[in-house]
Amino acid sequence: MHALRQNKLLAFALAFVVVQVLLALAAPWLGFQDPFKQIMVQRIKPPNPLNLLGTDQLGRDVLARIIWGARTSLFTTSTAVGIALLAGGAIGLLAAFYRGWFDRIVMRSMDVLFAFPILLLAIGVISVLGPNAWSAAIAIAIVYTPIFARLLRGPALVLCEAEYVLGARAVGASDARIIFSHILPNLISVILVQTSILLSAAILVEASLSFLGLGAQPPTPSLGLMLSEGRNFLLLSPWPAVFAGIAILLLSFGFNLLGDALRDTLDPRLRNLDAGAQ
Amino acid sequence: MNTRFLIGRLIDLGFVLFGVSILVFLMIRLIPGDAVAIMLGANTEITPDRIAELRDRLGLDDPLLVQYGNWLWRALQGDLGTSIWTGRPVLNEISVAIWPTVELTALSVLVGAGLSIPIGAFMAQARGGAAEVAVRVGAIAGLTIPSFWLGIVSIFLVAKLLPGVSALGYVPFTQDPLGNLQRMVLPVIALSLPMLANLSRLVRSAMLDALGQDYVRTARAKGASRRRVVYRHALRNALIPFVTSVGVSVGYLLGGAIVVEQVFAIPGLGRLVLGAISERNYPLVQATILVITATFVVVNFAVDLLYAAIDPRVTN
Numbered sequence: 057m058h059a060l061r062q063n064k065l066l067a068f069a070l071a072f073v074v075v076q077v078l079l080a081l082a083a084p085w086l087g088f089q090d091p092f093k094q095i096m097v098q099r100i101k102p103p104n105p106l107n108l109l110g111t112d113q114l115g116r117d118v119l120a121r122i123i124w125g126a127r128t129s130l131f132t133t134s135t136a137v138g139i140a141l142l143a144g145g146a147i148g149l150l151a152a153f154y155r156g157w158f159d160r161i162v163m164r165s166m167d168v169l170f171a172f173p174i175l176l177l178a179i180g181v182i183s184v185l186g187p188n189a190w191s192a193a194i195a196i197a198i199v200y201t202p203i204f205a206r207l208l209r210g211p212a213l214v215l216c217e218a219e220y221v222l223g224a225r226a227v228g229a230s231d232a233r234i235i236f237s238h239i240l241p242n243l244i245s246v247i248l249v250q251t252s253i254l255l256s257a258a259i260l261v262e263a264s265l266s267f268l269g270l271g272a273q274p275p276t277p278s279l280g281l282m283l284s285e286g287r288n289f290l291l292l293s294p295w296p297a298v299f300a301g302i303a304i305l306l307l308s309f310g311f312n313l314l315g316d317a318l319r320d321t322l323d324p325r326l327r328n329l330d331a332g333a334q
Numbered sequence: 335m336n337t338r339f340l341i342g343r344l345i346d347l348g349f350v351l352f353g354v355s356i357l358v359f360l361m362i363r364l365i366p367g368d369a370v371a372i373m374l375g376a377n378t379e380i381t382p383d384r385i386a387e388l389r390d391r392l393g394l395d396d397p398l399l400v401q402y403g404n405w406l407w408r409a410l411q412g413d414l415g416t417s418i419w420t421g422r423p424v425l426n427e428i429s430v431a432i433w434p435t436v437e438l439t440a441l442s443v444l445v446g447a448g449l450s451i452p453i454g455a456f457m458a459q460a461r462g463g464a465a466e467v468a469v470r471v472g473a474i475a476g477l478t479i480p481s482f483w484l485g486i487v488s489i490f491l492v493a494k495l496l497p498g499v500s501a502l503g504y505v506p507f508t509q510d511p512l513g514n515l516q517r518m519v520l521p522v523i524a525l526s527l528p529m530l531a532n533l534s535r536l537v538r539s540a541m542l543d544a545l546g547q548d549y550v551r552t553a554r555a556k557g558a559s560r561r562r563v564v565y566r567h568a569l570r571n572a573l574i575p576f577v578t579s580v581g582v583s584v585g586y587l588l589g590g591a592i593v594v595e596q597v598f599a600i601p602g603l604g605r606l607v608l609g610a611i612s613e614r615n616y617p618l619v620q621a622t623i624l625v626i627t628a629t630f631v632v633v634n635f636a637v638d639l640l641y642a643a644i645d646p647r648v649t650n
Contacts, residue, residue: 065467100541166584167346168353171634172627175589176607182365183611260480264593267482268608287486301483308478316474329493 066317073310080127091124091277093156100293110295113285116295122303126276129307132189132271133258136196141251143197144204149243151205152212153235163209166202174199174265189278192271195206196258206312207250208243215239245322252315279304339642347635351628354449355409358624362392362616373418373420373614388418392617393458399526414621419613425607434504435602436592437514439587441522446529446587447580454537454572455564469538476531481590485524485597494522504600523600525590529583536579540572547571555563575643576610583639585630 079086089107103110109118147166151159168179181195191226215221216239224234265271266280274281279300286297349355351607362369370388392415393401408414412426457469494502500517508513544550547566553567554560592604603622610618 061385065470141641164349165353167350168357171354171631172623173589174355175592175627176623179592179607179611180358180361180619183616183619184361185366187611203341209521240582256478256580260478263480264482268593268596270611283480283483283486290486291493294487297486301480301487304480305475305478307541308480309474310473312478313471316470 061320065313066321069310069314069317073314075256076126076307077130079123080130083123083127086123088120088123090118091120093117093277100289102293109299110293112282113289118299120281121277121282121296122279122299125279125282125300126270126303126307128276129191129259129262129280129304131167131220132193132260133196133255135256136193137200137251137255139193139197140200140204140254141247144201145205145208145247146260147201148205149207149212149235149239152209152216152253153231153239156277163205166205169202170196170206172199175261175263178261178265179268179270182265185272187270189266189272189276192262192265195265196261199261200254204250211243212239213248215242229260245289245318249315249319249322252311252318256308256311259304259311263304279307299308343635343638347631350631354627354631355403355521355624358620358627359405361620361623363394363398363401364478364615369616381495391416409624414624415605415617419556424618427618428603428622428625430447431601431603431606433602434593434600435508435588435595435604437507437617438518438525438600438602440522441518442526442529442587442591443580443584446523446526446583447533447576450530450533450537451569451576454534454583455541455569456562457534457538458541459562465531469535472530473531473535476534477528479527481528482593485594487531488520488595489525502599517598519598521594521600524597525587525594530589532583533576533579537572537576539558541568544571545569568601577641577644579636581634584633588630588642589625636644 070082070287087312093116099113099115100109100112100113101107101115107117109122112118112121127297144166147162151162172180177199178192178195181198185191185194221238223236224238229238238248261284262271263280266278267284268280269284272278272281272284283297283302283304286300290297342631343428356374365372370385374384378384379535393404396404403630404478405415412425414428415428415534416422417424420427457465457638460469490500492499500513501520502517505513534605541564542571545564547568550563555561558566591602592607594600595602595604607619607622610616
């Protein structure tokens with residue numbers, strides 16, 4: 057009964073995320089309006105049959121801009137989290153595998169990066185690189201690298217002591233073979249869960265950065281940017297800001313729920329590993 | 335708490351602060367291209383004289399190690415450099431802007447952590463399928479609502495429903511206590527909600543864990559009331575993971591405050607650092623990041639000690 061409910065939740069979360077990702081990916085072919093086209097006579101319109109979610113201050117279709125904004129957000133965050141997973145994962149795994157001074161030096165450096173508040177570190181990186189979508193992606197990648205390293209080092213340490221790993225070593229398997237065919241496959245569930253949850257957090261960070269003007273620049277469709285622009289004519293028409301915020305919430309919520317449901321389904325013991333999810 | 339534990343933690347603290355200082359120091363030096371020209375380009379015409387003068391003022395002509403040594407030495411004495419535009423010590427500007435941020439963050443910790451205990455304990459009473467799903471969905475929704483969106487929507491609602499109530503800006507508490515608190519209500523709600531959602535869920539699961547333990551059954555068997563068992567026995571043990579989470583959340587709040595300040599036009603460190611970035615006033619950006627991060631590191635150090643004091647097992 058319990059397992060059934062878990063699976064239902066997982067199926068729901070998966071469907072929720074897949075629909076959003078597909079909508080964003082297929083946006084150019086779904087017949088939405090041109091997100092860049094400005095029709096001045098139709099500025100700041102509330103939702104209507106022609107523009108389901110209304111229009112913004114330049115007469116652009118809010119629905120189209122939200123779908124394209126979700127696209128920008130997903131491209132930026134998945135690139136960033138992908139890089140962080142590769143870099144942080146490699147660091148955490150190798151630190152656990154080789155231990156000793158390598159482990160100490162590398163993990164201490166991760167501690168230093170981890171010491172900065174997430175958004176502040178991202179802002180610092182962007183102030184060096186200059187504000188644009190790529191800088192935001194690099195900043196998010198840098199911020200999440202130490203988090204992945206920490207999250208994967210712990211379970212990898214346990215696996216390195218497992219009997220089948222010691223056995224593989226005893227029969228002369230190479231380091232690479234042990235890492236890739238004995239340790240890594242057993243980390244897949246941790247990786248899936250954490251990637252999903254950190255993607256959810258990264259979506260919020262990306263939105264915050266572009267809201268602050270430090271991410272994607274106009275006229276790129278971006279959810280955070282829509283919110284900061286919408287804020288300026290809030291009393292005239294709250295719709296662009298309201299809908300952009302709901303879109304950010306739905307994206308982030310979907311990935312967080314997915315990670316949560318995956319965690320329960322794949323391994324209930326992982327519940328203790330969610331430090332740093334924020 | 336034994337001395338060995340304390341010394342170990344102090345060494346960790348020193349190491350992390352040292353690493354943070356190196357990264358923050360390198361910020362200006364890592365800017366691609368001529369950092370000085372970039373800084374000057376924001377406000378004035380670039381002339382070779384001005385570039386040479388600013389390079390000299392920032393000490394950029396010395397070897398890197400000497401630069402770091404000088405910078406750190408001055409930083410330790412409270413000299414974090416001077417603003418490139420006003421020529422005043424950046425610490426002056428920081429010491430004015432820090433108070434709204436401290437107030438916003440502290441109130442958010444109080445509200446987020448304070449409310450999460452009764453809410454979590456209450457949610458622990460609700461068991462079973464529908465309640466589990468509701469708790470989970472509610473907590474995740476709270477965690478993923480963008481604080482700046484919540485802020486904007488609340489400003490809109492107040493403007494529509496309560497015209498005449500000022501929700502924006504900041505007045506010092508010493509000038510107008512009521513006006514100060516009134517303007518803090520919405521920012522604190524926006525900033526503390528994700529933390530509240532996260533901590534309530536944590537308190538709930540820790541409570542459920544604790545309620546299943548033998549000592550709770552024993553307390554009930556001895557005739558302690560349900561209320562007493564929940565608050566006296568279970569809650570105390572549930573608090574241990576809670577304390578660590580509060581420490582981690584402070585980092586989230588300090589970052590989130592930057593965004594929330596921007597939404598509510600609060601003249602705190604967030605506004606200071608964003609303004610400094612847009613006018614490329616790097617010494618000010620550098621110093622603000624250093625001050626906020628050092629605060630966060632020291633807060634977490636204190637949390638570690640507190641954690642060890644509550645749970646003696648940690649120190650062994």
